[in-house]
Amino acid sequence: xxxxxxxxxxxxxxxxxxxxxxxxxxxxxxxxxxxxxxxxxxxxxxxxxxxxxxxxxxxxxxxxxxxxxxxxxxxxxxxxxxxxxxxxxxxxxxxxxxxxxxxxxxxxxxxxxxxxxxxxxxxxxxxxxxxxxxxxxxxxxxxxxxxxxxxxxxxxxxxxxxxxxxxxxxxxxxxxxxxxxxxxxxxxxxxxxxxxxxxxxxxxxxxxxxxxxxxxxxxxxxxxxxxxxxxxxxxxxxxxxxxxxxxxxxxxxxxxxxxxxxxxxxxxxxxxxxxxxxxxxxxxxxxxxxxxxxxxxxxxxxxxxxxxxxxxxxxxxxxxxxxxxxxxxxxxxxxx
Amino acid sequence: xxxxxxxxxxxxxxxxxxxxxxxxxxxxxxxxxxxxxxxxxxxxxxxxxxxxxxxxxxxxxxxxxxxxxxxxxxxxxxxxxxxxxxxxxxxxxxxxxxxxxxxxxxxxxxxxxxxxxxxxxxxxxxxxxxxxxxxxxxxxxxxxxxxxxxxxxxxxxxxxxxxxxxxxxxxxxxxxxxxxxxxxxxxxxxxxxxxxxxxxxxxxxxxxxxxxxxxxxxxxxxxxxxxxxxxxxxxxxxxxxxxxxxxxxxxxxxxxxxxxxxxxxxxxxxxxxxxxxxxxxxxxxxxxxxxxxxxxxxxxxxxxxxxxxxxxxxxxxxxxxxxxxxxxxxxxxxxx
Numbered sequence: 024x025x026x027x028x029x030x031x032x033x034x035x036x037x038x039x040x041x042x043x044x045x046x047x048x049x050x051x052x053x054x055x056x057x058x059x060x061x062x063x064x065x066x067x068x069x070x071x072x073x074x075x076x077x078x079x080x081x082x083x084x085x086x087x088x089x090x091x092x093x094x095x096x097x098x099x100x101x102x103x104x105x106x107x108x109x110x111x112x113x114x115x116x117x118x119x120x121x122x123x124x125x126x127x128x129x130x131x132x133x134x135x136x137x138x139x140x141x142x143x144x145x146x147x148x149x150x151x152x153x154x155x156x157x158x159x160x161x162x163x164x165x166x167x168x169x170x171x172x173x174x175x176x177x178x179x180x181x182x183x184x185x186x187x188x189x190x191x192x193x194x195x196x197x198x199x200x201x202x203x204x205x206x207x208x209x210x211x212x213x214x215x216x217x218x219x220x221x222x223x224x225x226x227x228x229x230x231x232x233x234x235x236x237x238x239x240x241x242x243x244x245x246x247x248x249x250x251x252x253x254x255x256x257x258x259x260x261x262x263x264x265x266x267x268x269x270x271x272x273x274x275x276x277x278x279x280x281x282x283x284x285x286x287x288x289x290x291x292x293x294x295x296x297x298x299x300x301x302x303x304x305x306x307x308x309x310x311x312x313x314x315x316x317x318x319x320x321x322x323x324x325x326x327x328x329x330x331x332x333x334x335x336x337x338x339x340x341x342x343x344x345x346x347x348x349x350x351x352x353x354x355x356x357x358x359x
Numbered sequence: 360x361x362x363x364x365x366x367x368x369x370x371x372x373x374x375x376x377x378x379x380x381x382x383x384x385x386x387x388x389x390x391x392x393x394x395x396x397x398x399x400x401x402x403x404x405x406x407x408x409x410x411x412x413x414x415x416x417x418x419x420x421x422x423x424x425x426x427x428x429x430x431x432x433x434x435x436x437x438x439x440x441x442x443x444x445x446x447x448x449x450x451x452x453x454x455x456x457x458x459x460x461x462x463x464x465x466x467x468x469x470x471x472x473x474x475x476x477x478x479x480x481x482x483x484x485x486x487x488x489x490x491x492x493x494x495x496x497x498x499x500x501x502x503x504x505x506x507x508x509x510x511x512x513x514x515x516x517x518x519x520x521x522x523x524x525x526x527x528x529x530x531x532x533x534x535x536x537x538x539x540x541x542x543x544x545x546x547x548x549x550x551x552x553x554x555x556x557x558x559x560x561x562x563x564x565x566x567x568x569x570x571x572x573x574x575x576x577x578x579x580x581x582x583x584x585x586x587x588x589x590x591x592x593x594x595x596x597x598x599x600x601x602x603x604x605x606x607x608x609x610x611x612x613x614x615x616x617x618x619x620x621x622x623x624x625x626x627x628x629x630x631x632x633x634x635x636x637x638x639x640x641x642x643x644x645x646x647x648x649x650x651x652x653x654x655x656x657x658x659x660x661x662x663x664x665x666x667x668x669x670x671x672x673x674x675x676x677x678x679x680x681x682x683x684x685x686x687x688x689x690x691x692x693x694x695x
């Protein structure tokens with residue numbers, strides 16, 4: 024599809040001047056006579072050449088655009104945060120362009136390059152890969168990472184929920200309700216957010232002198248659908264006559280998968296097995312029975328991240344504490 | 360925040376030539392001596408100036424980027440389609456930038472301008488406003504609209520589910536299961552997709568000689584949360600002793616809201632009142648009881664839209680039938 028816009032080259036040809044002269048006139052930069060200027064402007068008006076905002080941002084080095092890298096736009100935790108970011112920055116005159124990396128390192132690299140080349144003024148990277156691949160960036164763009172610990176760098180800030188506390192609270196909830204043989208159900212991935220939830224789990228188990236062995240860590244493959252894989256895995260555990268009375272699922276979809284497998288086998292929840300999920304996704308509220316879970320404050324995460332990014336864009340050095348962790352809380356429903 | 364990239368102006372100063380000469384050399388366009396070229400290239404290498412992809416796309420008029428306008432990234436129907444579009448185009452070497460318009464006409468205009476200025480090669484517009492505001496575009500970009508009827512224009516294609524059939528099938532399902540006093544629960548908005556669902560509803564009622572009056576159209580305000588507003592509205596109907604035995608909800612969240620209100624009032628679903636939703640969102644499968652609904656084939660919608668857009672980008676004229684409507688189907692669960 025050919026653009027209906029006239030090129031600089033065409034303008035130069037039609038007005039009988041060099042491309043460099045057209046460029047100088049458009050950019051109002053350098054020498055040219057009034058007469059030449061008029062000739063060029065007439066051609067431009069005639070063909071409605073518009074210096075588009077790309078040309079402008081090349082000169083100004085500001086695009087009033089924020090880039091957001093998100094690993095899975097179809098995950099409620101991420102989509103809510105992205106919405107909040109968009110809304111925050113729109114009110115300040117910034118547009119937000121969102122890139123869905125589908126948890127692929129290759130895509131993440133590609134999109135970082137794209138956002139860099141589109142001259143975004145700042146980036147929000149939401150967890151996906153273990154490390155932020157900032158080495159693909161050519162400009163020193165301010166970056167705020169949510170849920171992903173970046174390498175120490177002056178232009179990268181970090182913010183996350185207190186995942187460790189979440190894992191600890193979830194496990195203590197199960198223990199308080201009488202569980203003694205507790206499994207943790209998680210995805211096989213090496214994300215700091217998930218690792219910290221697991222640390223919270225094991226510390227709570229140790230604090231209460233409960234047995235903790237390898238077999239209590241039940242993992243599903245990272246590329247599998249949370250719900251289906253969790254359901255299948257718990258089905259296997261039941262068939263293998265594994266004994267357990269509590270499950271801490273590191274996200275709500277895993278928790279729901281476990282719940283469905285237990286129900287299909289006639290095992291009472293919370294009577295025989297109790298479950299705590301993580302994230303407080305909408306599904307946890309409306310499934311049956313509603314899932315006890317750990318709530319992350321998505322709005323606060325987004326607004327903190329935006330505030331920090333804005334300060335960095337404006338050239339201020341934001342006051343970032345070493346651990347910028349937001350509190351989480353238990354939402355007690357009917358699976359515990 | 361200052362960019363760490365050296366500007367053309369700086370390069371010109373350091374190599375002792377004019378900015379126009381630097382531009383000619385970078386763009387390999389126009390006259391300059393080998394010696395001058397070497398001098399400028401040395402400075403560029405030294406400071407790692409990179410002609411970024413914006414500068415390139417200005418010359419090439421191709422950005423290998425697709426823009427997607429989506430009214431609500433937190434709505435599963437949209438987020439699934441956006442994911443499919445991203446995946447389709449990434450495999451072809453295109454990147455996708457997503458803009459969340461939050462159903463605001465102002466934002467939609469702004470983002471259309473942004474995507475235009477970022478020189479996207481094609482656009483996918485998912486419903487939000489009644490009309491596509493293509494008049495803000497400066498270039499003739501190929502556009503595919505999903506769920507939104509565009510003005511007739513050579514560069515705009517349209518694709519949607521057969522919403523009329525969906526409304527008809529949903530209503531006939533209620534009638535077949537014995538409902539006679541059927542309400543339709545919908546949002547107050549003028550979207551073609553919703554209007555067609557309502558037309559399907561009324562035609563099915565007429566076909567079966569059922570009474571159809573104004574009071575059977577129950578609407579909630581468009582800016583309200585689907586679930587909460589629907590729940591509140593149905594609560595009011597119950598308090599007002601309105602008689603009804605079936606509800607066709609034009610989306611699953613409205614259906615779930617109705618279900619919750621009925622349950623809180625001890626009204627049996629499906630025993631006393633039956634409900635059919637629309638969209639087959641995940642929530643419809645896992646709520647209690649699971650909701651009967653109309654399934655839209657999101658993957659097919661996305662892949663059709665992508666195929667058409669690609670053809671348009673490649674300068675072909677896609678064979679678009681006048682009504683590019685994809686079939687829907689009933690998913691019978693436990694609310695009917």
